[in-house]
Amino acid sequence: MNKILVTGASGFIGRQLLPLLAGRGFEVIGVSRRAPEQTPGWRHVAGDLLDAAFVADLTARERCTHLLHLAWIATPGVYWTSPDNLAWTAASLGLAAAFAANGGRRLVVAGSCAEYDWECGFLSEGRTPCRPATFYGQAKDGLRRLLAAYCPTVGLSFAWGRVFYTFGPGEDRRRLAPGVVLPLLAGRPAPCTHGRQVRDFLYIEDLARAFVALVDSAVSGCVNLASGQPLAVADLIAALARQAGRPDLPPLGAIPLSEAEPPLLVADVRRLHREVGFAPVFSLEQAVARTVNWWAGQEGRADRCE
Amino acid sequence: MNKILVTGASGFIGRQLLPLLAGRGFEVIGVSRRAPEQTPGWRHVAGDLLDAAFVADLTARERCTHLLHLAWIATPGVYWTSPDNLAWTAASLGLAAAFAANGGRRLVVAGSCAEYDWECGFLSEGRTPCRPATFYGQAKDGLRRLLAAYCPTVGLSFAWGRVFYTFGPGEDRRRLAPGVVLPLLAGRPAPCTHGRQVRDFLYIEDLARAFVALVDSAVSGCVNLASGQPLAVADLIAALARQAGRPDLPPLGAIPLSEAEPPLLVADVRRLHREVGFAPVFSLEQAVARTVNWWAGQEGRADRCE
Numbered sequence: 001m002n003k004i005l006v007t008g009a010s011g012f013i014g015r016q017l018l019p020l021l022a023g024r025g026f027e028v029i030g031v032s033r034r035a036p037e038q039t040p041g042w043r044h045v046a047g048d049l050l051d052a053a054f055v056a057d058l059t060a061r062e063r064c065t066h067l068l069h070l071a072w073i074a075t076p077g078v079y080w081t082s083p084d085n086l087a088w089t090a091a092s093l094g095l096a097a098a099f100a101a102n103g104g105r106r107l108v109v110a111g112s113c114a115e116y117d118w119e120c121g122f123l124s125e126g127r128t129p130c131r132p133a134t135f136y137g138q139a140k141d142g143l144r145r146l147l148a149a150y151c152p153t154v155g156l157s158f159a160w161g162r163v164f165y166t167f168g169p170g171e172d173r174r175r176l177a178p179g180v181v182l183p184l185l186a187g188r189p190a191p192c193t194h195g196r197q198v199r200d201f202l203y204i205e206d207l208a209r210a211f212v213a214l215v216d217s218a219v220s221g222c223v224n225l226a227s228g229q230p231l232a233v234a235d236l237i238a239a240l241a242r243q244a245g246r247p248d249l250p251p252l253g254a255i256p257l258s259e260a261e262p263p264l265l266v267a268d269v270r271r272l273h274r275e276v277g278f279a280p281v282f283s284l285e286q287a288v289a290r291t292v293n294w295w296a297g298q299e300g301r302a303d304r305c306e
Numbered sequence: 307m308n309k310i311l312v313t314g315a316s317g318f319i320g321r322q323l324l325p326l327l328a329g330r331g332f333e334v335i336g337v338s339r340r341a342p343e344q345t346p347g348w349r350h351v352a353g354d355l356l357d358a359a360f361v362a363d364l365t366a367r368e369r370c371t372h373l374l375h376l377a378w379i380a381t382p383g384v385y386w387t388s389p390d391n392l393a394w395t396a397a398s399l400g401l402a403a404a405f406a407a408n409g410g411r412r413l414v415v416a417g418s419c420a421e422y423d424w425e426c427g428f429l430s431e432g433r434t435p436c437r438p439a440t441f442y443g444q445a446k447d448g449l450r451r452l453l454a455a456y457c458p459t460v461g462l463s464f465a466w467g468r469v470f471y472t473f474g475p476g477e478d479r480r481r482l483a484p485g486v487v488l489p490l491l492a493g494r495p496a497p498c499t500h501g502r503q504v505r506d507f508l509y510i511e512d513l514a515r516a517f518v519a520l521v522d523s524a525v526s527g528c529v530n531l532a533s534g535q536p537l538a539v540a541d542l543i544a545a546l547a548r549q550a551g552r553p554d555l556p557p558l559g560a561i562p563l564s565e566a567e568p569p570l571l572v573a574d575v576r577r578l579h580r581e582v583g584f585a586p587v588f589s590l591e592q593a594v595a596r597t598v599n600w601w602a603g604q605e606g607r608a609d610r611c612e
Contacts, residue, residue, distance in 0.1 A: 052358055081457060081458045081459055082459070083403070083406075083460050085456070086402070086403050086452065086456045087399075087400075087403060089399060089402070089452055090396045090397075090399035090400050093392055093393075093395060093396035093398075093399075094393075094396050096392070097389070097392050097393060097396070100389075102444075132455075135455050135456065135459055138451060138452065138454075138455035139452060139455065139456075141451065142451045142452035142455070143448075144394065145444060145447065145448045146395055146444065146445060146448040146449075148390045148444075149438075149441050149444035149445065149448070150389060150391070150441065150445075153389045154389050154390070155386060166435055179319070213583055264415045302406075
């Protein structure tokens with residue numbers, strides 16, 4: 001039986017993804033610093049991946065065939081420039097080596113659209129140059145280059161899933177969708193940028209499914225995990241506002257858009273569809289409805305606690 | 307007073323370099339696993355840089371302003387493809403972060419001509435693409451990208467000195483110059499390749515001087531540490547054979563040259579000369595004489611021990 005170790009188990013992607021892996025026939029171990037509330041179909045191990053001794057002990061004890069490495073610094077507003085990106089890069093190299101030394105066979109790591117040269121707009125694995133504009137992007141780019149060179153020397157199968165934009169239940173409250181939905185649900189205005197920038201959003205449950213499909217394939221190298229659908233941020237905001245019942249309250253343009261934000265970022269998803277065999281199952285309307293309803297439930301729970 | 311930590315202190319470059327740094331006004335600490343025979347003008351610390359606890363302790367205790375990082379896996383015939391390149395990359399990232407966290411100001415690291423696309427032949431810092439043909443080159447390339455992105459986030463000054471080809475006293479006996487000189491001194495034939503490949507050789511004492519000049523400058527980014535002089539390998543072999551008194555004994559062409567060896571690799575040294583202000587002091591004839599005489603002395607010592 002294949003046995004998989006997933007890092008970042010209590011994160012935004014990890015929480016959606018771990019139950020899916022169990023359904024795919026894997027024995028599943030999720031690692032994160034804090035234990036999540038529920039672990040349906042998988043086993044949790046608490047620990048700090050920046051602690052080399054913990055990593056050595058974990059990999060030697062569990063001897064997993066598969067490793068899906070999602071953990072990274074992800075604090076909104078901080079992770080783009082934090083020096084901690086270096087510590088996560090070094091820890092990821094150590095984790096990969098320890099996994100390989102303990103019987104590991106297939107390694108899949110979360111990359112980012114931030115590795116690409118954003119000026120290119122349409123971002124394609126085989127064609128678009130990697131020229132990261134941020135330290136976060138440079139760290140992911142550097143890690144990928146090193147692992148792609150390392151894995152063949154020890155016989156590891158290796159794939160790199162590039163995450164684009166996403167939203168859904170369990171997102172950090174400082175990010176876009178909750179930043180719009182939570183004020184609206186409370187009847188307050190949600191200040192936004194003009195929203196004309198076009199991005200590629202894949203709903204979190206579909207993103208988790210895409211990672212599972214990549215892990216459970218033999219595809220190697222880089223794969224964009226995205227929708228391939230251009231969506232103006234203003235259109236996503238409008239859909240969230242409609243679902244929250246307050247289409248009047250997002251004042252577009254109240255927040256200036258950074259000069260560093262490119263006008264369009266859309267993924268080429270042909271590799272994902274043709275080679276990994278993945279297609280999203282949630283429409284934008286379904287994704288927005290599930291997201292807003294989940295936040296409404298959370299706020300209801302918070303109200304009851306007060 | 308500036309205080310410098312040098313890794314790889316007992317290595318081929320380190321042994322030549324450490325006494326020069328003391329003469330330049332640095333307080334000098336050299337680290338390596340084994341203590342060298344002599345430490346003129348500097349202090350030795352024994353330890354393993356792959357041990358994170360040792361690195362944490364060393365950097366916190368010494369609090370150096372400068373770090374010159376030369377240590378790496380260098381076993382001839384092994385280092386090009388060894389998975390250990392990943393461990394050295396991860397350890398180097400950890401060392402840089404620990405140095406920065408303990409008052410470090412300037413970081414200089416040994417890179418390699420193996421980072422470049424060798425098909426380009428004339429290798430220039432600002433113009434030639436990095437497309438390493440080996441895992442060793444990919445690891446150095448990845449480390450450089452990561453450190454170049456990281457250092458500005460913590461205010462570190464950063465330079466990367468690319469080593470090309472070198473020879474001189476103290477070289478590993480399995481490498482080119484001792485592989486020619488030692489058999490000849492013993493009166494035996496020294497089998498060689500055809501030697502028509504052109505390379506850029508900088509004598510080891512000049513290479514050490516180039517590193518010292520780079521460390522003691524404010525130059526940042528990549529600098530080729532090389533002679534800029536094209537030299538056919540056969541011409542170096544002939545010079546070594548003449549100095550050893552046996553010009554008859556190197557049978558050129560007895561060893562096939564790998565298909566992977568490009569016909570010409572020569573450095574653009576304009577940055578080194580104009581910005582770092584370095585020029586070699588040893589002619590090829592002087593370098594060859596010092597090298598052969600040193601090996602003759604070593605063999606004499608070995609004879610006396612027998």
